[in-house]
Amino acid sequence: MIVEIGHYALTLALALALIQAIVPLWGARLRDESLGAVATPAALGQFAAVAASFAALVYAHLDSDFSVANVAENSHSAMPTIYKISGVWGNHEGSMLLWVLILAAFGALVAAFGRGLPAMLRANVLAVQGLISIAFLLFILMTSNPFARLDPAPFEGHDLNPVLQDLGLAIHPPMLYLGYVGFSIVFSFAAAALIEGRIDAAWARFVRPFALVAWCFLTLGIAMGSYWAYYTLGWGGFWFWDPVENASLMPWLAGTAFVHSVAVMEKRDALKVWTIFLAILAFSFSLLGTFLVRSGVLTSVHAFASDPQRGVFILLILALFIGGSLILFALRAPLLRQGGLFAPISREGALVLNNLFLTTTCAGVFLGTLYPLALEQFTGEKITVGAPFFNLTCGVLLLILCFLVPIGQSLAWKRGDLHGVAQRLTLAALIGLASAVALAAITEGGPVLAPIAAGLALYIVIGSLSELAARIWRPGLSAGVLVARARALPLSAWGGALAHIGVGVTLLGLAASAFGSEVIATTRMGEARHVGPYEVTMDSVTSRAGPNYQDLVAKATIRSDGIVVASIEPAKRSFTTRQMTTSQAGIATLWFGQIYAAIGDQGPDGSIAVRLYWKPLVTLIWLGACIMALGGGLCLADRRLRFGAPAPARARPPIGAPATS
């Protein structure tokens, strides 16, 4: 019964989404604000209905109700509760429902806290958000119903895909979707601005918190996914440039460009048309990613939903929204007045350059991802575009951008002083250069790019810190005054610097990966293997039973100069229901580096094939991403960006007047 209620709630949500979209748009035509106001309760109602529907599916999974096809195919009664819950979105139908839930949640957020928004803008934003909801609710109801029943119901489920039985599944997709789908609201704001034909700094101030939330979650989601792959796949790779990953990277690149350009728009009322374009681009890439992943066009061995009917449906949605918004853009963008003039050497100019590099990188990823598909369509020829290509094109572009980061951050608005910036960054540049040269000298004949990247990383970190210091420190001030000056600095300045430090930290982790070492060897018990600065001894190999799997566990001890520093238990996990084996890597974090061990087959003499890696500073890769997200969060906490803050609601200047902070 609860399952049917869930299905019904989803249909109800569609009806509410129709109201949410059509009535306000009609109202906007008639210039009738009371019709526009209908969007608010409709958006809240739509969210409640989708939430109820999602809760029903969670309930069915928790209850192991195998009469529901989705539960029978993706769950098992013996699975731990946490995987029963995360299994809800570990499949096409359920993850689509999560997608729509988050879509509705962002709409509800605007409806609930958007009292400060001009009525017409809010109505139009919610209407566009409603249009997106309609498309995806129709998609779920028509092609991917998660509530379909089975008759007769099986006694036991097929179990969740073993690789997905991991904490990663509980965290990674919700975060990633919060990011992906979060850009929908940015898109809706852009579309609403185009419909109204009016955009100003206030618009930028309203949209920025949403863009930052989406960006933070996308950053964390990508990093989490990368770490998940790292510890699951058994050889320590963390980024593969494969189409599915690229699908998440493209909205991130466009979104990163957006949060920078929207800052220009908010402060200086410039780059309006471009910012709108980026908003459309970011969400278009989110949609493209959804299409690539779920349509089956990418690869024939895809385990996730390769139903051509679904592919055509999403392609239609894609064409409708991207095409529609671009037509709207072409019609209305020329009407948007350009504001805020600036000199080429200025913060604005630097951000234009930042946008140029980020969008170019995005275009490179896009080409590399879709070129093989297009080429095969037109000529029948099959090629592969893999990591070496992306490292060469996009990697180089991003390195150049990294060089520009501290410079842009140090430039003043309107008209900057390049000479002064160079003086301020001298220390950072010198330290970076010196470390690069030293590293290259120590590892002579080693990798070339890695020392450069490491030097660049230090330069970014120190450059960002010295930029903060330059804004706080003045000669002759007491400690108390300095603290007061630091506190007076807007949080967004701290956040921006922190996010850039995060970039440097990640880059340092990536550079360090070139200096790791590996040992792949058949090892007897008690035999020690040297890897990096440590030695690893295999102690024993035993069997261990889990709730729905069997583990072959190796115990190993890590020593440094004979002293035990850690022990690890790499394992091979065999799942009985699906007859599959996964690798459970044994990982010990030593400072910021990691010893990574994975086991292979056992020999007849009791020896075991072992892959051992020393990965220096590897944790910095993900730590850096967390710092970036934290920086984004700090920007979000900045007073002037607090969304729906009560104070300005009363004394709001008329729309179109310059924003005050």
Next chain:
Amino acid sequence: MRILRLATILACLIGASPAQAVQPNEMLADTGLEARARDLSAELRCMVCQNQSIDDSDATLARDIRVLIRQRIVKGESNTQIRDFLVSRYGDFILLKPPFKPETLLLWFGAPLVLALGALWIVLGRSRRPTAAPALSAEEEARLAAIQRGE
């Protein structure tokens, strides 16, 4: 979305006995030759996986190619010879780095082209844009005068 990737890798496992990425028993005793084999493997695609190199892949086909590479290295073939042999057998599809040829020119030069066009657009846009706020039109002047007169 990572789920899907992982699922794909799993797909590589289905039907195969769980072989793994490079195993000790496949490796050559000569470290120099083995290093060559590893470098070559990192450039070659596992044909049944998604963008994974054969060095990292768990699939049996990847294992077969790894073994084949090592046999040919031991026979004294150069990296280019081995690569050419594999391309003649499997096509360009096996190379993770697509070759330069007319069909891939747009792929290779696409991003630099976007960069160049973008830079050009910015420069042209700047030179077209006035550096100071535009002067008031005659009509605006008249309105301003009217306002100043207090009408």
